[in-house]
Amino acid sequence: MSRLARHADRIATGSAAVTRRLAVRAAAWIRRGRRTDLTGWRAALGCWLRLSLLALGLYLLWRLVRAVPNLLWLLSAGWLLAAWRAGRPTPTPADEDAPAAPNTDAVRALLLEAMGDADAVHLRTVLAHLQEQGHGQDWTVGDLRARLEALGIPVQLKVKAPGSKGPTRGVRRADLLASQPIGEDAPTGPSTAV
Known part of the structure; x- marks a missing residue:
């Protein structure tokens, strides 16, 4: 495997790991919104509120990137750095x-x-x-x-x-x-x- 392919593989592996971590953390945060003192649909209102806040945050981020396209360079660099770190093999x-x-x-x-x-x-x-x-x-x-x-x-x-x-x-x-x-x-x- 060439050096470039190894780097691309590390970024792809790290990107998948970062995506998985973000999804797990978001799901856990949404799940914590469930009320244990209530039953039925009222107990899940907190989850729906948190899901709505997450969707609103993603929408606002999208609007911000549309308004300031150069921000996408910064976000991409941050994502690549996080993916590079997460894709690092962890020797023991x-x-x-x-x-x-x-x-x-x-x-x-x-x-x-x-x-x-x-x-x-x-x-x-x-x-x-x-x-x-x-x-x-x-x-x-x-x-x-x-x-x-x-x-x-x-x-x-x-x-x-x-x-x-x-x-x-x-x-x-x-x-x-x-x-x-x-x-x-x-x-x-x-x-x-x-």
């Missing part, structure tokens, strides 16, 4: 000794460890487990899902795990063990591999 001290690709067996062991005695585990539970061990501090559930799918570990859309309020993305024990090569035993020991 273990990277010098670690293989280029994650060990699928170690990831399976980590998933089984996070699963415990249950038949399934939600990705947010796995992410919390990883972050407790000091890994993936800036990851989202989407980042974890992409990494698991890249390793060939099946992620299901609606998984019901014990102690959860409802189904969400997760990994089932049966799928995890079925995706293992034939003749190999399931990893059982704890793992710190990411």
Whole structure:
């Protein structure tokens, strides 16, 4: 890969990460507008108000850029800088000794460890487990899902795990063990591999 292609890839990766972070933060901010002391449509009025404020802010930004087109250069430079920073590979001290690709067996062991005695585990539970061990501090559930799918570990859309309020993305024990090569035993020991 040429140097220019590496830089373009870093900006594209970082731009996707910045977009994801902004969307997650905006959605969380809108969600916090829900009132718990009310029920029905009245409880959601705060969410609608915050969504309207966000739309108004975007509209005003668009109008400002239309009125002062040179502002777009400043906004573009800011976005490129944020994307460049977010797209930076984050080396860890273990990277010098670690293989280029994650060990699928170690990831399976980590998933089984996070699963415990249950038949399934939600990705947010796995992410919390990883972050407790000091890994993936800036990851989202989407980042974890992409990494698991890249390793060939099946992620299901609606998984019901014990102690959860409802189904969400997760990994089932049966799928995890079925995706293992034939003749190999399931990893059982704890793992710190990411």
